[in-house]
Amino acid sequence: MNVLWIYAHPDPESLNGALRDDGVATLRELGHDVRESDLYAMRWNPVVDVIGAVPEDVRAEHRKLDWADTVIVQFPLWWADTPAILKGWFDRVFVQGYGYDYRDETGHPLRYGNGVLAGKRAMVIVTAGAQADSLGPRGAHGSLDDLMFGVQHGTLFYTGMTVLPPLTVTGTNRMTPERFDCVREELRKRLHSLETADPLPYRTQDGGDYDRRLVLRPDVAAGQAGYGIHLIA
Template sequence: MRVLWIFAHPERHSLNGALLDEGLRTLDALGHEHRVSDLYAMGWKAVVDAADFGGADASGDDSARERLVVGAAQEQAYEQGELSADIRAEQEKLDWADVVVFQFPMWWFGPPAILKGWFDRVLVQGFAFGLKDASGTTLRYGDGGLAGKRALVVTSVGARESSFGPRGIHGPVDEVLFPLLHGTFWYTGMAPLAPFTVFGADRMTAEGARTAAASLADRLRGLADEEPLRYRHEQGGDFDADLVLRPHVAPGREGVAAQRVDARERVRAVTA
């Protein structure tokens, strides 16, 4: 198995750094190949601008170029091999990988800006999304440029675990991260795995850190066979022409919960 590990934490000598070290040791012991993109160490540029597509940067003379339409510029630069070298290098890693691990501290209920910038710049139109099949149907939500890969979030939060429980003030982690799990991973075709979350990170003792690292190692040992979260495929028949769930699908459920295929539906699908 080939694993790309995207690490987005500003301090390598941290709890997250120790988790990364343990994760890579575990992958080595299991015989899996891995590559690491340490975004802060790389000095990753987080903002999209014309320089990504062969144009002038914000400080250069770009008066001669036409208005920047980001999606169209992404697709044209991708197809013509004109994306900046750092973007092309990350896309090559994605093409290589079977599983992508995204590790970050959860700040303001999401990833740090540097990782958001990685998504903005690397998952370009024409590569990760905006693709169509032979009939002209747009491929997304279960299909797309990254279909066949799986994605795992490894994240840390300062809050206690109970506050992220079913009735906790913050909400369940997989719902808090729904925009990432569903709107980024699933949209581009990557099957999201349940997030691995370390709670109480800012009060973590040395013993607690060792326990967290051991739990991550256990999780990685089962990674090859782990089932992803079951979100609904756009082309699976559950949605109408307006991309709204049909009345008979997930009755009584709304929002995030309605986008998940629950156990009863899975049983019906198997026995039908």
């Protein structure tokens, strides 16, 4: 496989840095080709100054994405979201005609399960200081699944990618060497099954569950609300 590893952390000596190093080494041992977008090391400019501009640094990221058949997106949870540099990577790289407003020959917009990046697999790796329960369905921080909806569904799935369940590492404020070993093992396991793992069963735009306004038909997940309704139960 050709794997593009997008990494958004300023410190290579951090937990995230250690996981990235181990993950990239694991993929290479498995015989995969890996390219990286290490956003801080690249001094990535995250600011959209001109809408629709496609400068050379953005084109270079398009070439990496076109080459990849799998995309790993790794970041620490910062203020309940991705670090700004990663948000700005999506803002600048997923331009009109590439990330959005990509249409078929009839003018129909392709998104949510179809698009320029259709056929590629994506997986999020996110670390969070808070404990798992407090990032669960009744946790004060909001459920991590919900917090990841924007990047996983609104961005990766929107642009056509098949999204694998994320690797979430919670409670990083209390990381022990033993726990780190477990997390590293889990990461290795997930990388071994990248090609075969079942994706998150998101409903596709054109699969029949949504009407023309992109609203779920009344009989689908009837009486329910929230991000979970966009997953096939």
